[in-house]
Amino acid sequence: MSDKHRILVADPISQTGIDLLQAEPSFEVEVKLGLKEAEFCEAAKGVSAIVVRSGVKVTAKVLEAADKLKVVGRAGVGVDNIDIPAASKRGVVVMNTPGGNTVSTAEHAFALMSSLARKIPQAHATVIAGRWDRKHFQGTELNHKVLAVLGMGRIGAEFAKRAKAFGMTVIAYDPYLSANRAQLLGVELRDNLDDAVKDADFITMHMPLTNETKHMLNETRMRKIKKGVRIINCARGGLVDDNALAKLLEEGHVAGAALDVFEVEPPPADYPVLHAPNVVFTPHLGASTGEAQESVGIEIAEQVKDNLLHGTVVNAVNMPNVDPKTLAEIGPFLRFGEILGRLISQIAPQRVEKMRINYSGKLGELDTTLISRGVLKGYLEKPIGADQVNLINAMSTAENLGLKFTESRLPGPTAFNDLIEVHVSNGEDTAVISGSFFGGDPRIVKINGRHVEARPEGTLLLIENDDRPGMIGAYGTILGKNQVNIANMSLSRNVEGGTALTLLTLDSVPTEAVIKELEQIPGVIKIYSMVLE
């Protein structure tokens, strides 16, 4: 069995991207195109990475079959052909390459608008059919026309720039766009969609397909737009209700439509809009330029390579980005977070419902999202299994278990430079564990409110006992007799004669029989044996 990472390229990406992957000695690259789901499942077995465009569907079945999968790389923007929840559940990172095809797509959408305005495809067809018909192809200028851009992200903004250069008035509808950005782009921002489109001569769509955006242009809304509007969709099929569009084109309410994308791709022969008048179609070609494909092919190859070799996460759609610099900065906290999670799972009450993590000191100034995922991962290893939970699915796994998770930053100076405090509770009982760094070295500094000090390594024995003479000696005798060496010891008590916590770091794991023997010592209240590695 080869210990190389197998990479499956399941859609055509640039040769430079493939070469980049092939140049890595620890990778084996397989290019298999046009796979049906069953073939895709077979091909996905044992691969570490799958690279796609929008052609194939990375379904839950494919993800299930891909038993060694770590990352799905999308050479492009839209990830609607990938089952993201299923990938997250399986702990697979999904990355795309936003930006690499922006200009190509904006140019293509603009070309569609120009073709529509001047009926270029129809005129072209008559010329090559031997006709010289100059009467039927009178078009319309773009100059002075009103354009509504729905979705003013990367592509929308590039489109708007070009439209302004053509003398168009640009209206933007994008609930997530700031007024400042709109001003910078020189576009009129509208809060209401009907208001944004009602006077438009042209409408262009540039947003992802989501539950919120599906059929954004439906029959009712299109009917409210002034007669003669022309619609361009170079984003995703389904943003416009294509059947309603076909009807309104037939009626002449919509004067023309240019589509690069369809609700079903490829559209079947009886797809109504294909037979409507004044239409221009391309088969999802927005990103199909040499430049865009070179760019996204190289980007995705680099991202997949860095992820498999160094764990770098860039442009992931299902987990926070971690570039090498951030990874170096938060790496020690992340590893310590996992240990704290592992630790608290071993002293937690049953049926924990809530976990809260407080960050203070310098840590409170960092982006702690990943550290929190690390704590959850460590915590969930016990109930779920260490091979089943990772940084990607930790949040969704916790949610599935009904574990409510919150994090907060405690203001003001603390006794420690960096403090991570993990609380778990089932509503009645609580466990709390706190960790800090002493000169860069991680330490457990508090357990259930008691000060302790121990390196988070090896096996820890946490004993709650009555504060009375002879306890330490009794532990030492039993452990010594059973060849278990004590490497470190930390003691803490509430009041003299009250209860005490003894935290022992051991060089080997005590057997259950040894733990039972320790439990028999008069004054011992509870013992937790915590294995950290």
Ligand SMILES: NC(=O)c1ccc[n+]([C@@H]2O[C@H](COP(=O)([O-])OP(=O)(O)OC[C@H]3O[C@@H](n4cnc5c(N)ncnc54)[C@H](O)[C@@H]3O)[C@@H](O)[C@H]2O)c1
């Ligand atoms: N035809 C092609 O070949 C092709 C190529 C590249 C991208 N695309 C598609 O184009 C779309 C846009 O890509 P992008 O790179 O500009 O993405 P982007 O993320 O930069 O922009 C998307 C914009 O849509 C906005 N948006 C989200 N929900 C909205 C809503 N309900 N109403 C209005 N606006 C909303 C967002 O705020 C964002 O500004 C994506 O769906 C992408 O898959 C198609």
Ligand SMILES: O=C(O)[C@H](O)COP(=O)(O)O
């Ligand atoms: O979302 C995208 O990036 C585009 O739809 C391009 O898709 P493609 O890579 O299949 O051309």
